Amino acid sequence: xxxxxxxxxxxxxxxxxxxxxxxxxxxxxxxxxxxxxxxxxxxxxxxxxxxxxxxxxxxxxxxxxxxxxxxxxxxxxxxxxxxxxxxxxxxxxxxxxxxxxxxxxxxxxxx
Amino acid sequence: xxxxxxxxxxxxxxxxxxxxxxxxxxxxxxxxxxxxxxxxxxxxxxxxxxxxxxxxxxxxxxxxxxxxxxxxxxxxxxxxxxxxxxxxxxxxxxxxxxxxxxxxxxxxxxxxxxxxxxxxxxxxxxxxxxxxxxxxxxxxxxxxxxxxxxxxxxxxxxxxxxxxxxxxxxxxxxxxxxxxxxxxxxxxxxxxxxxxxxxxxxxxxxxxxxxxxxxxxxxxxxxxxxxxxxxxxxxxxxxxxxxxxxxxxxxxxxxxxxxxxxxxxxxxxxxxxxxxxxxxxxxxxxxxxxxxxxxxxxxxxxxxxxxxxxxxxxxxxxxxxxxxxxxxxxxxxxxxxxxxxxxxxxxxxxxxxxxxxxxxxxxxxxxxxxxxxxxxxxxxxxxxxxxxxx
Numbered sequence: 001x002x003x004x005x006x007x008x009x010x011x012x013x014x015x016x017x018x019x020x021x022x023x024x025x026x027x028x029x030x031x032x033x034x035x036x037x038x039x040x041x042x043x044x045x046x047x048x049x050x051x052x053x054x055x056x057x058x059x060x061x062x063x064x065x066x067x068x069x070x071x072x073x074x075x076x077x078x079x080x081x082x083x084x085x086x087x088x089x090x091x092x093x094x095x096x097x098x099x100x101x102x103x104x105x106x107x108x109x110x111x
Numbered sequence: 112x113x114x115x116x117x118x119x120x121x122x123x124x125x126x127x128x129x130x131x132x133x134x135x136x137x138x139x140x141x142x143x144x145x146x147x148x149x150x151x152x153x154x155x156x157x158x159x160x161x162x163x164x165x166x167x168x169x170x171x172x173x174x175x176x177x178x179x180x181x182x183x184x185x186x187x188x189x190x191x192x193x194x195x196x197x198x199x200x201x202x203x204x205x206x207x208x209x210x211x212x213x214x215x216x217x218x219x220x221x222x223x224x225x226x227x228x229x230x231x232x233x234x235x236x237x238x239x240x241x242x243x244x245x246x247x248x249x250x251x252x253x254x255x256x257x258x259x260x261x262x263x264x265x266x267x268x269x270x271x272x273x274x275x276x277x278x279x280x281x282x283x284x285x286x287x288x289x290x291x292x293x294x295x296x297x298x299x300x301x302x303x304x305x306x307x308x309x310x311x312x313x314x315x316x317x318x319x320x321x322x323x324x325x326x327x328x329x330x331x332x333x334x335x336x337x338x339x340x341x342x343x344x345x346x347x348x349x350x351x352x353x354x355x356x357x358x359x360x361x362x363x364x365x366x367x368x369x370x371x372x373x374x375x376x377x378x379x380x381x382x383x384x385x386x387x388x389x390x391x392x393x394x395x396x397x398x399x400x401x402x403x404x405x406x407x408x409x410x411x412x413x414x415x416x417x418x419x420x421x422x423x424x425x426x427x428x429x430x431x432x433x434x435x436x437x438x439x440x441x442x443x444x445x446x447x448x449x450x451x452x453x454x455x456x457x458x459x460x461x462x463x464x465x466x467x468x469x470x471x472x473x474x475x476x477x478x479x480x481x482x483x484x485x486x487x488x489x490x491x492x493x494x495x496x497x498x499x500x501x
Contacts, residue, residue: 010479021313054490056315062366062414091370092389092410 020057041073150174278501293320
């Protein structure tokens with residue numbers, strides 16, 4: 001899993017490439033926590049290059065979403081591919097997160 | 112000094128050399144010294160008790176340092192004892208051969224006390240750290256192994272044969288991906304002729320998932336029994352699942368969750384009532400073929416206490432086999448990163464349609480193992496089969 005971070009108009013855009021599983025989820029979790037823990041946090045997680053996400057990955061996303069709700073920060077996911085969208089759907093996770101179709105839409109929603 | 116008085120073995124055929132080195136070592140605080148006059152004696156001593164380091168002369172008659180080293184490295188019990196070669200100044204070639212064979216370092220005569228202290232210290236410290244790591248790992252392994260025994264004994268392993276009263280065959284297996292895991296199965300009776308079957312999958316795997324699995328498993332039976340009304344009313348699957356969800360949302364700050372299929376099978380009417388919480392749909396294997404029990408899929412348990420669940424029903428007939436499983440089956444990976452998938456599972460189920468419940472479960476597990484080949488098991492696996500024989 002590779003993470004790439006960019007700042008766009010005060011929003012942190014984090015691109016995740018590869019697989020999120022038991023081994024890589026903790027590192028992603030730490031990255032998410034760092035941004036959403038503060039009320040001013042604005043985070044977009046771009047899954048355009050994500051191949052696979054396991055339950056370990058969903059768990060760290062849930063933790064981050066809960067954290068964002070508590071802290072008053074914002075978390076928006078975007079660019080889910082067919083396969084990843086299906087994984088979200090099968091687990092019932094599609095309506096548990098703010099999900100935008102594209103990075104631009106996500107950044108706008110996160111501001 | 113790295114360890115309190117490490118056991119050193121000095122191997123040299125020359126008495127003066129043994130004496131000189133011995134004195135040097137004593138002066139540096141090493142008092143646990145043993146000497147050997149040749150390779151044969153050295154190997155006997157090494158096989159008789161543990162040593163922390165061997166100082167081995169390169170040139171000896173009968174068996175030279177290289178030959179002693181060969182024997183040491185070939186013996187699995189002695190392979191890990193650090194060896195420092197003792198050489199004369201012009202023996203670099205021999206020393207190199209010894210180091211290539213596995214000696215850690217060398218010291219040339221006459222011994223420089225600073226180099227002696229430094230090289231001994233380094234080798235001994237390395238051994239000490241390695242021993243510490245090995246001991247630590249052994250402790251962790253032992254603890255996980257006993258946790259594994261406990262976890263595997265939590266799921267029922269007695270599969271009663273069908274009777275006239277309870278004309279069902281049942282079999283199930285649980286295979287954590289590591290020593291312990293987050294999958295579970297259970298089956299039990301609520302009232303005399305209502306069989307409850309469950310399969311669940313806790314997020315992630317390993318020790319954390321195993322702890323949540325234990326919590327989830329205990330809740331299922333307890334809630335089902337509590338909700339079994341005083342008038343004998345059998346709770347609807349979605350009622351049990353909803354209650355479980357509320358419980359699992361409590362004291363769950365790390366957002367652990369579990370997917371689950373819970374069903375109750377009325378052995379009289381042969382009706383299956385079931386609830387799906389984010390879990391792969393189970394299959395019914397019957398004379399008509401293999402079909403998935405598609406139904407409204409509720410959310411996984413443990414996320415939000417307000418989620419709602421629904422019960423669906425399916426009429427089964429004699430001979431039908433219900434197969435519940437976790438995604439460790441369908442998402443098993445082979446060396447090419449390909450998934451086992453639903454289609455392979457359906458193929459296996461079709462091929463054992465007539466078999467015993469044990470053969471159904473074994474066939475699926477075997478097929479997954481063969482598919483994965485040498486790849487480590489990617490996720491926990493649970494599989495449960497129930498067949499109506501009457």
